Amino acid sequence: MKAKGRKDEGRLGGDQLERVAHLFKAFAEPTRLAILQELKGGSRTVGEVVTAIGTSQANVSKQLRILREAGVVKHEKQGTSVSCSIADPVVFELCELVCDKINRDLARDTAPLRF
Amino acid sequence: MKAKGRKDEGRLGGDQLERVAHLFKAFAEPTRLAILQELKGGSRTVGEVVTAIGTSQANVSKQLRILREAGVVKHEKQGTSVSCSIADPVVFELCELVCDKINRDLARDTAPLRF
DNA sequence: AATCCATATTCCCATGCAGCGATGAAAGCG
């Protein structure tokens, strides 16, 4: 009967919820979102990302590690530098859904201009 | 020409990135995900959520507030108690995308059993 | 080997925040 997981109609346990939360957390930071936005334009070296988003190199490296370990960004050694790129197109879908929701809510706030 | 925002091919500024990050942050916590999962089954009072996920009432109230302020959960006074429900179906899409991604990555980790 | 460059890592500090206990506030009910 394969009672593996799935004990309560697909309700997730604590460990799995932590997994999900951990992945969401990768997106829950302006600096990391800025990095993702930069990578949306294609592969960039770490140095290019640093100059693009204007924070310290140490910080970019650290945030890139978080994104990589979340399976969101991919690293590739290319000659002397390291080239980064989006590892999973789900990034775009997630960001689009979230942005659309924000825009909807903003419209709802601003809409009552009707007179 | 409506030059509102949109200064660099749709790249978001710091404030807007913070908005996006803030919304993602609402999902970046196991307790809040457990609450959302419980509400996925329909409206629940605060008390029902408390007994369902097994943490303090104070904590549930606080996390519900965060979810409500993020526009993710809706509160409605019903008699003596407060009924909560999912305010935006985008919740389901987001969670589904994230879960699918995790399952894909897990499969990729477990797959190389080939010999 | 010495050196330069691009990244990664370590140490440190400050902030944020989840969780608990206690208290407050507000609506039903005797």
Add this chain to the structure above:
DNA sequence: CGCTTTCATCGCTGCATGGGAATATGGATT
């Protein structure tokens, strides 16, 4: 009016983490 129920809020503590400065690592060039 008190009393209970239901939920929200406050104060607090411990832990996680974003960010900077300094340092380590590792490849390339000379």
